[in-house]
Structure formats: C-alpha cells, structure tokens
Amino acid sequence: MSHKILIVDDEPNIVLSLEFLLKREGFQVAVASDGEAALEQVEAFHPDLILLDVMMPKKSGYEVCELLRADPARSATRIVMLTAKGRDTEVAKGLGLGADAYVTKPFSNKELVSQIKQLLEGV
Amino acid sequence: MQARYRFALAVLVLGALVTGPFLLTSTLVWMKMDGSQRALLKALIVPHLPLGALLTAMGFGLGLVVVRTLFRQYVQGLLQMAEHLRLMLGANRNFRITTETGPPEVRQVARAINDLAQQRDALMADVEAQIARAKASVEEEKNRLAALMSELAQAVVVCNLDGRILLYNNRARLEFHALAQGPTFVASGALIGLGRSIFSIIDKSRIAHAEEAIRQRLARGLTANVANFITTTASGQFLRVQMVPVLAPGDQTGEARIMSGYVLTVENITRSMEQERVRNHALVDLTEGNRGALGNVRAAVETLHDYPDMEPAERERFVRVIAEEVGRMSRQLESTVQRFADAIRIRWPLEEVSTEDLVKAAQRRIEARFNLPSKIEVMEDNLWVRADSFSLTFAMTFLAGRLVEHYQIRELRFRVLSEGRLAYLDLLWSGQVMSSETFYTWEQENLQVGEEVAPMSLREVLDRHGGEVWYQRERAAHRAYFRFVLPVVQAAQERAPLPLDAGQGRPEYYDFDLFKFQDTGVDLDRNLMEMSYTVFDTETTGLEPANGDEIIQIGAVRIVNGRLLRQESFDQLVDPQRPLRPEGIPIHGITEEMIRGQPVIGAVLPAFQAFCADTVLVAHNAAFDLRFLQIKEASTGIHFHQPVLDTLLLSAVIHPNQESHRLDVIAERLGVQIVGRHNALGDAIATGEIFLKMLPLLAEKGIHTLRQALDASQKTYFARVKY
Numbered sequence: 001m002s003h004k005i006l007i008v009d010d011e012p013n014i015v016l017s018l019e020f021l022l023k024r025e026g027f028q029v030a031v032a033s034d035g036e037a038a039l040e041q042v043e044a045f046h047p048d049l050i051l052l053d054v055m056m057p058k059k060s061g062y063e064v065c066e067l068l069r070a071d072p073a074r075s076a077t078r079i080v081m082l083t084a085k086g087r088d089t090e091v092a093k094g095l096g097l098g099a100d101a102y103v104t105k106p107f108s109n110k111e112l113v114s115q116i117k118q119l120l121e122g123v
Numbered sequence: 124m125q126a127r128y129r130f131a132l133a134v135l136v137l138g139a140l141v142t143g144p145f146l147l148t149s150t151l152v153w154m155k156m157d158g159s160q161r162a163l164l165k166a167l168i169v170p171h172l173p174l175g176a177l178l179t180a181m182g183f184g185l186g187l188v189v190v191r192t193l194f195r196q197y198v199q200g201l202l203q204m205a206e207h208l209r210l211m212l213g214a215n216r217n218f219r220i221t222t223e224t225g226p227p228e229v230r231q232v233a234r235a236i237n238d239l240a241q242q243r244d245a246l247m248a249d250v251e252a253q254i255a256r257a258k259a260s261v262e263e264e265k266n267r268l269a270a271l272m273s274e275l276a277q278a279v280v281v282c283n284l285d286g287r288i289l290l291y292n293n294r295a296r297l298e299f300h301a302l303a304q305g306p307t308f309v310a311s312g313a314l315i316g317l318g319r320s321i322f323s324i325i326d327k328s329r330i331a332h333a334e335e336a337i338r339q340r341l342a343r344g345l346t347a348n349v350a351n352f353i354t355t356t357a358s359g360q361f362l363r364v365q366m367v368p369v370l371a372p373g374d375q376t377g378e379a380r381i382m383s384g385y386v387l388t389v390e391n392i393t394r395s396m397e398q399e400r401v402r403n404h405a406l407v408d409l410t411e412g413n414r415g416a417l418g419n420v421r422a423a424v425e426t427l428h429d430y431p432d433m434e435p436a437e438r439e440r441f442v443r444v445i446a447e448e449v450g451r452m453s454r455q456l457e458s459t460v461q462r463f464a465d466a467i468r469i470r471w472p473l474e475e476v477s478t479e480d481l482v483k484a485a486q487r488r489i490e491a492r493f494n495l496p497s498k499i500e501v502m503e504d505n506l507w508v509r510a511d512s513f514s515l516t517f518a519m520t521f522l523a524g525r526l527v528e529h530y531q532i533r534e535l536r537f538r539v540l541s542e543g544r545l546a547y548l549d550l551l552w553s554g555q556v557m558s559s560e561t562f563y564t565w566e567q568e569n570l571q572v573g574e575e576v577a578p579m580s581l582r583e584v585l586d587r588h589g590g591e592v593w594y595q596r597e598r599a600a601h602r603a604y605f606r607f608v609l610p611v612v613q614a615a616q617e618r619a620p621l622p623l624d625a626g627q628g629r630p631e632y633y634d635f636d637l638f639k640f641q642d643t644g645v646d647l648d649r650n651l652m653e654m655s656y657t658v659f660d661t662e663t664t665g666l667e668p669a670n671g672d673e674i675i676q677i678g679a680v681r682i683v684n685g686r687l688l689r690q691e692s693f694d695q696l697v698d699p700q701r702p703l704r705p706e707g708i709p710i711h712g713i714t715e716e717m718i719r720g721q722p723v724i725g726a727v728l729p730a731f732q733a734f735c736a737d738t739v740l741v742a743h744n745a746a747f748d749l750r751f752l753q754i755k756e757a758s759t760g761i762h763f764h765q766p767v768l769d770t771l772l773l774s775a776v777i778h779p780n781q782e783s784h785r786l787d788v789i790a791e792r793l794g795v796q797i798v799g800r801h802n803a804l805g806d807a808i809a810t811g812e813i814f815l816k817m818l819p820l821l822a823e824k825g826i827h828t829l830r831q832a833l834d835a836s837q838k839t840y841f842a843r844v845k846y
Contacts, residue, residue: 011415013444017422020437024430084414105418109425 003120004028006047008038008064009082010056017109018051025113035059039067047077049120054083054094062097069098078119082107126198133190141183145175200225204233211240216247278391281369283384286321286330296690298391299324302356314733316691318655318683321387325364329354333366334385341368341380353392360393405463412455416448423448473509473588475612478502478539478546481512485519486537492520492572493527497535500551506539508546508609514570514584515607517577518592521570522550522605530555538604546611553602562594562605645739645765647830651818654829656682656768657734658741658811659693660803661748662711665704668751673699674724675713677731678803680811681738685818687811693734694804696721711801728752728761738765739829743786743810745769766829770813772836777820779839789813 005027007018015031022029030045032038036058038050050068054061061081068074081094081102094102100119103112156164204220211218219240220233269290272279278295282288299315302324314323321330333350340348350366364387371383423444427433433441479502486497526532531554538549570577570584585592590609597603645654659679665672679693696713698721708714742748745767756762774784778792790797790809793816799805826832 011419013419013448014415014422016440016444017419017426020430020441021422021426084418085411105414106421107418109422109429 002026002028003048004030004045005116006030006032006038006041006045006050008032008035008041008050008056008061009053010034011053014053014105021109021113022116025116027116035061035064038064042068042074042077049078049080049116051080051082051116052099054081054085054090062093065094065097065099080116080119126194126202129198130190130194133194134187137186137190138183141179141186145179196226196229200229204229204236208236216244278389280315280321280387280389281384282321282387284334284382286327288315288317288319288321289384291315291317295389298389302358302360302391316681316683317688318681324356325362325387325389326354329364330366333364334382337366337368337385338382341370341382360391361396363390363392364388401463405459408459408463409456412459413452416452416455420445420448420452473511475507476510476512478506478508478548479504481508481510481515482537482539482548484512485516485523488516488520489523489535493524495523495527495535496533497537499537499539501538501540503539503541503546506541506546507612508588509612510588510609511584514577514579515588517570517572517575518581518584519548519550519607520572521581522565524572525565526552529561530557541611544611546609548607548609549604550607551597551602551604553600556596557594557603559594566592645737645829647766647833648828650827651821651829651832652685655684655738656741656811656814657738658682658687658807658814659731659735659748660742660806660810661751662713662801662803663751664699664701664707666747668754671701672751673697673701674751675699675703675718676711676803677727678805678807679731679734680804680807681734682741682811682815685815687808687815689808692804692807693731695727695730697727698723724755725759728755728759732761732763735763735765740765740767741770741810741814742767743770743789743806743813745771766833768814768829768832769836770810770817772839773814773817773821773832775839776826776832776835777817777824786810786813793817 005022007015007022007029008031009015009018010033012033015033019029019031030041030047032041034057038052038059041047042050052061052064059067061083065079065081068077068079079099079101081099082105083090083094083102084105091102091104101115103115153161153164207218207220211220219237222230222233222237224230225233272290272292273294275292275294278298279290279292280288280295281290296315329352333352336350337348348368351364352366353361353363355361367386367388368382369384369386371381423441427438427441482499482502486499489495490497523535526535530552532552533554534552536551538547538551540547540549566581569580581592585607588609590607592605592607594605595603657679658681659677661674661678662676663672663674674697676696677693678695681688681691696718698718700723703713703715703718740763746769749763749767752761752763770786770789771784774781774789778784781788781792786806786809787797787800789795790813793813795809795812795816797805797809800809821827821832821835824835826835
C-alpha cells in the first residue's frame, strides 16, 4: 500500500508541481489550500506525511503543526515544513514546534522526494 | 611711658644735674662750719649770688636746648618713621621714608629701611608676575581646549555631577538645536546652555546608569572608564552617547579616584538607523520576497525536466507557471530597485566636502609637485559634493602631471560651476590640442604621480563617485579642459550656521568655574554675583497694554556666573494679530512684512518660559514688559513667577541724585555701548552689560544678595510708577 501525502499550500503554482511529482512517485496525494482545510483533510484523508507551508490564510503552518502535535493520535504523522522563510530562527521554530523536517524554497525536487521517502521508511 | 612724660623727666634730671652738685657742696660745707665762719661766708657769698644764679640758669637753658634737640631728632623722628613704615606695610607700598632730614644715624637707618622695602617690592612684583603668568597659561590652556572642542566634528558636552553644562561645542549646539522641538522650536534658544541641565535633552536615568557603571569601574581600578548608551529624545530621535568621566584632581596615589563630572560625546544616529532600516528592508525584499516564486519555478522546471513523458496539456500548465512566476520576480525586482535605489547603491566611504576645499587641495598638490603655476578662475560658493577627497585630488594631480609631461603646459586654471544638481570641476589649460583617444587611454590607466601609484584608474575613481569625466575644447579661447562632474549634495542643516553675533569675540561655550557650581535654583539670600539671570526686553505695538497693544518681539540673553552669554540668546518676532501702529515702526523698525507668518504670542511664551527657567529676570523698566506678560497669563496659562530686577530701579538705588535713569543715559554713565537700540535683543544685551557693571556698585552700597537688591529697589521712588 502506498503512503498518503497531504500538500498544504495556498499557492497553486507550487501545488501543481508537487502534486504531479508525488503522484508520479507513487504516493496518494491530497491538497489543502489553507490551515483549516488542512485540519479537515487530516481527519478525512489520514495522511502519513504532510507538506506544510508556513504562510497561509486562516491558520499558519506553525499553528497547524502545533495542533497536530498536541493530538497524540497524530503523533506518527510526519510533518515537513515547506516555506519561503529561510532564517535560522524560523527553522528552529518549525522544528521546535514538532516538524520532522524544514525545507526552504527553492528546493530540489529530487532531494525533497528522497527526504520524504526517508521519513516514511519506518511508517 | 609716653614721650611727653619722658621729656618732662629728662628736664627734671637736667635741672637736678645743673643745680645739685653746687647745692650739695654748699650744704656739706655749711654744716661743718661754726657760727663765725658761717657769718663770714654769708658776707662773702651773698653779694655774688645773682651771678651764680644767672650762670646756673644759663647752663640749665643750654642743657634744655640740647635735650630738646636730641629728643626731637631721635625720639620723635623715630616715631614718625615708625608711622611711615606702617604706611609702607599697608596702604601705600610705594611710599618711601625721607633720608634728607635727621641726624646721620637716623638717616642711615632710613636708608637701610628703604633698601629693604625696595627688595621686598621686587620680590612681591616677581611673585605677582609669576602668578599672572601661571594664570595666563591656565587661561590659555582653557582657551585652547575650548577651541579644540569647538573644531571637533562630534558634539561634545561637559557636565558636572548635577548635570549642569560646563562646556559644549558648536557641533553640540547645532545638533541639539536640530533636536529642539515643541516650545523651543520657534526660537533660536535651543535648551543647551552653560549652567543649564543636560537632563532636558538626555534622560536623567540613562545618565545616572552610565555614571554608576563608570563609578563601579573606577572602584575596581579599571582603566577603560567609558560608558556607551543609546537613548531617544522627546522628539523621537536616537542619540548614541558616550560618557567619559572627568576625574577630580587630587593625589595620584589614592586608589579610588573621584569623578567630578563627565564628558558626553553625542551623535544623532536617527538618520543612519533609518538608512539601515531601509537597506534591510531592501535586502529582505530581494531575498525572502523571491524565495516563493523561485521555489515554484524550480519545482516546475525540475518536474518538466524529470518527466519528459508528460502530456502536452500538462506540460503547457507547467510552462505557464514558469512564465507567470518569472514575470512576478521581474516585477518584484524592479519595484525593489526603485523603492530602495539609494539604499542599494554601492557604498564607498565618501564624505561631504566643499568643492572649494577639494580644488584648493588639488591646487596645492599640483603646484608643489610640478612647480606649475595655477589659478582659480571661477569658484562657486558653498558647493558640496560627496567625495573621497584623496582619490579625487590624486586624479586631478595625475591629469596635471600628464599635461606637463606630454604637452608642456605652463599654467593650469581651475573653474568650479554648478548646473542643477551637478557640480563641474574643470581643469583648464591653453596650448597644444590633444586627441580624445589619448584621454581615453589615460582614463583606463592606473593613476600615477611620480613614484606614487594608486591601484585604480581615473574611470574607477569617477565610478565610485557616481561621477563622470571628459575632455573638451574651448575653441574660441584656444584652450581645453577636463571636466569632472559630480552630483551635488543638498545643503544639509549643519552647514547652515545659526546666526552668531559677528565680531563679538570668542563664543562663550564654556565655563569651567561651573564645576563648583551647584543648584541654580533661585535663592533670595545668594550672592548676586553667583546667580543666573535672563535679561530680556520686548518691543511692542504701543505703550498701552490695557488698550490692546501687543508684544511684537522678545529678545533675551543669559548671564551665568557673572558672564553675559551672547551665544545663548532668545530672539523672536511675534505676530501681534493686529495692525502695527505706523508711528511705532520708525522706532522699533519692525514692519508688517516682518511679523507676517511669525508665531503668535501663545506659541512664543512657552519657549520663552523654558528659556528663563531657574533664573532671575532682569529688564530695564521691567514693570512695563511684565505688564504685557501678565496680561497674557489668562490666555496662555504661562506665569513668570521668578524674581525680577529692574535696572531702572537699581540705577536709582546707586545714583539717587541723578535725574535720568533712561537706558541710554545709564549706558553712557557706566560706559556701555548699545548696538541695536530698540531691537529687543540689542536692548537686552545692553541691559545685561549695564546690570553686570552695577553689581560691584551695589556691593559698595552694601547690597550683596538678591533679597537686599529687591528691598532696595522697592524703596526707591520709582517703584511707585505703575503702567
């Protein structure tokens, strides 16, 4: 059975690439375009991994991450923060809030996929 | 015993000596004789007695004359000499004892005394001269220090531990003047001034904190006794302040040195902080702002690349994403460049220099280097550029050198012009024509003057300055020139000097005696010499405040520590909000045009009040000026509570028998010259000088304190005059 990945980003231009890429890599993919939609999708879709943008309307990526990590039932869900904010302090914050990885844009598709696969190995 | 009694005694002794031996001999002989012998003796002696008495009397008289002469010459002469000596010791040092009279012994003593006095005078004169020299050298050192301070580009303020300002330099005056907002904004009297508190400008707690830090370091014996802090002013400006302690002179061996004041170096960093902020913003815009878009493009490109088997329709979508994102990035870049054009320009350490200084420096170098005569043909005044003056003068010297070497020019001329926002610095010469190609090669070469080589070319120097240089011919005049073009910098506020009274000598920016000065609060029993005063004068539309006459000008100047501080003046025109009386205009010389657009009294009085804080007010015929101020109390809420001294009344105290106590008359009487009569500031300055001359005259009358001066004023007849 293939792993399920939820893409959360409000920018359709990146979603397009990510969705195509991950489907081709054999994952089941769902998309949410803001923080609240992301939480709903988590309930409905039960993703194994979430690609989470930080800057989003309604709820920020940090908030979503915090809420998910507060729920013991979701502790196994891997979270990869995917953002255009590259400062050290922001990376530290993302990881501190419980993200498993923090990837800054622009990123290499290959590296992202290999990181995703690595994270999903034990699941 | 008094000399008189001694003289009487001497006369008695003389009488006894003259008559005594005869009488004693006669008595003894008489007692040994018997009756017949006595009768015989009587018969023999008695007829001769008158002769004996006469001779005795003559002898006595002679003796008397001798005793008297001796007494006069020795006793009375010496007494007189003693009085003269007292005089020489005290009142009149130059008095000398006469050596012409008296017996030789006394004359000798007198001569010796005079010689001794001579020696003493020489010694005293020597000591006095030494003291004067020492004083002069201290004074000179003080002046040199003050001069040095005034030349510094940093704002420097020296304070005592109470935060009272003892010294400030011109730069500090300008900086703080620029800071002044609110009440002081309307007048030139920014609140920096000798004896004033620094705490009105810099937060007291910040200073106390820095002071404490320095004390700690001093106590621990550390050598780096400097404290730095950044503070904000009431007007929201950022100041970077450095504090260095002034240590009290004392024995060097003592371990804990005591701080007696501090030096503050103040820099307004508001502008550089703002620039830094803008630059950061630009940087963030350029980096963070592009991450998202770049991420989208990269993901799309890599997908396209990695999956060449994509459907055409799908491929089309990815290409559209790339086109869209690249367009977005271009627009973002463009807008950032526009918004932050100044901030992202290449930064090179350039300083603002006047073109005159630049050209003169180049001229000196060229003349010295090549022995080439030169001349400044046209020099535009006050034209400033941002430049690295070293490399620019180097570049000019290089070009001059090339001209000498290749074209044997005999004279070089300079011309400085401006056109719009550009400054032209031209190097002109006449003679052989050179080709533009030659200039192009010179432009690319590394600059070289003799052995000196700079690691950059003329072109690079000009690029750094955002300038240009070219070669041009003036055919009609048969000459040619190199033209340097540099952008002009806008005249910054620091180069617009605040008005100073010209020709009034050295500015009074320091007073080290204030180190001992404490608490300037107004104490009625303090000595008049020690107090701070604000001497002021007003010009008004007319003489009747009750009938709507208004103040049109206030001028004031401060007296601190017995010195009139001309630089710390208040000079403000006021819009009276009513027409001027035509008959007044020739007197005060203030026209409708001058008062138009000036602040109204309600805006000026708070500034004036701040200027007067903690001082005694002084005015000539103060009742008149005060009446105008009092009438405004209700509408402005500004009260002047401080004591007021009136030079008119004080003049009446000093010279009760004089008829006139008008300002001009007093000024003449006391030898004060009035410059600018019936100009508020001019009159205030004259009044201040008069007041200072009055202080010693008041002291002669036993008036030493403010309370005594106020009492005496009240008692004079003129005190009853009311307006």
